[in-house]
Amino acid sequence: MQIRKELEEILKEIGVKAPFIELEVPRVNSHGDISTPVAMMIARQVKKPPREIAEQISKHLCCLSAYERVEVAGPGFINIFFKPEYLYEQLKKLLISPEETLRMNIGNGQSIQIEFVSANPTGPLHLGHGRGAAVGAALSNLLEKAGYSVEREFYINDAGRQVWLLGESVFARYCETFGVDYPFPEEGYRGEYIKEIANELKEEVAEEYINRRYDEVAEFFIDYGVNRMLQWIRRDLEEFGVFFDRWQSEKTLYNEGIVQKCHEELRKKGYLYDKDGAVWFRATEFGDDKDRVVIKSDGSPTYFASDIAYHWYKLQRGFDQLVNIWGADHHGYIPRIKAVIKALGQSEEKLHILLVQMVNLLRAGRPVQMSKRAGEFITLREVIEEVGSDITKFIFLTRRPDSHLDFDIEVAKKESSENPVYYVQYAYARINSIFRNAEEELLKDLEKSDLTLLRQDEELTLIKKTLFYMIMFEGAVRELEPHRVTFYLQELAKLFHSFYTKHRVLGNKTELSRARLALCKAVFMVLREGLSILGVTAPEKM
């Protein structure tokens, strides 16, 4: 698939530079296999009517052997029809080297760090975290396959007030198990899991910490609580099929002097200043609404203090690009973090902040109330136990991240038995089943089979669809949109089921069967590749 390159060259000959050449797969067959509006896009620049430019371009394209014909249509579309021979050739290429073909090298080894989930270690993960996890993991996989060197990182907020409260909550419950009265912190965490930790502690340390003041033993309780929470978080994520390369602790940023070093640098540049007994960051210099407090007048740092340092540290580590996946409730935070990046002398383009909208959890149309403090909520773990990981991920990945999402547990279970994930997985299982039924002889060296026997509409359509995976892939990478993969897979599965219903693979003349098996193999590889981006299993049987 090198149409884009060819078009670029033609444009160069004509003396035009187009920033990005858009290729579309038209809905209507008569509009060609591939179509491009590029002539219309440059019409203004060249000051010629689009159709005239289109004619000129299409004349050049006509000479190339891959195309059967090239038409100019409508206001100036260039519609390209492939020669079947070209399709067979590309299909063969896919069969011979699936990895090289399906994994376009776009990133060229650039390093990119993706930070996601980063849930506070003060309670179990909920469904919103699950959405971030699914999106982050899929995006990571996508970029990795596109030739980026990806690091998946989880940032742990293990410093500050929230974990202080976690420790105190555990401490209170711990005292309680000995019948010792300690007032439960007003904003403490009231979930059952806190009691679980307290009971564990009772086993482990007996009454060692009884009758002490909390601030004397806080460190112990915080560490214990945080570690236990992280264990659970990690376990739940693993169960969900999401893994991280690195877990960065906020506390470590303090202990290793990273926060201090970063602040010194900013101070030197004049971007930190003192006012009213506090230390401020000059965010307004870089487009934020107001300057932001970094160290409060009581001497304690704000959350922002370490967040600045965290981003500084990421940049220090030399990534070419950074991606932060945040819950949409943090959107107000974007200008100040972008300001930090700029203050550190880096281009804000380096940092992509992807907002993932909130998830409303419903059961049969009725909202399920969620409140972490009160300890009433349904966890990610409970949802994946009831609904299943594949289904849950698939639901998250069939929506744009910034769309609001009502996740109805009952609907999720019902719908999935009738369609979305299983539909795609079923196509995969079907192909596997065909392979199981086929005689071994037939399956040998499929790339050498006579692909020109694939002449039926359904076959040609299916071949094109598998080849157009690359167009979808490129767009998904460019826009950081893994959900495009999900939609593509559904379309591919649909075309496969259609083909399967209409044409028999096995039991034909040997060569036709082999050609169709080859086609199945190609679909098989694309499905497997796509599902692996989504982190959804590709079952051989189901």
Add this chain to the structure above:
RNA sequence: GCGCCUGUAGCUCAGUUGGACAGAGCGGAGGUCUCCGGAACCUCAGGUCGGAGGUUCGAAUCCUCUCAGGCGCACCA
């Protein structure tokens, strides 16, 4: 009050840096199967793209205003 996100078929959602008559799944109606897995396939019905202006060859997409829902506007995290 200010800012961000969302509003597309009865429901859940896509719609490729503005492109050809607006798409899919579910639900509804009707059909397909002697055979590789029916968790399948095919057909039909169904939308003034929240509303009003504007920009242009061309708008679901961009701009302005407006309505509705969600979320933010701390020396909280």
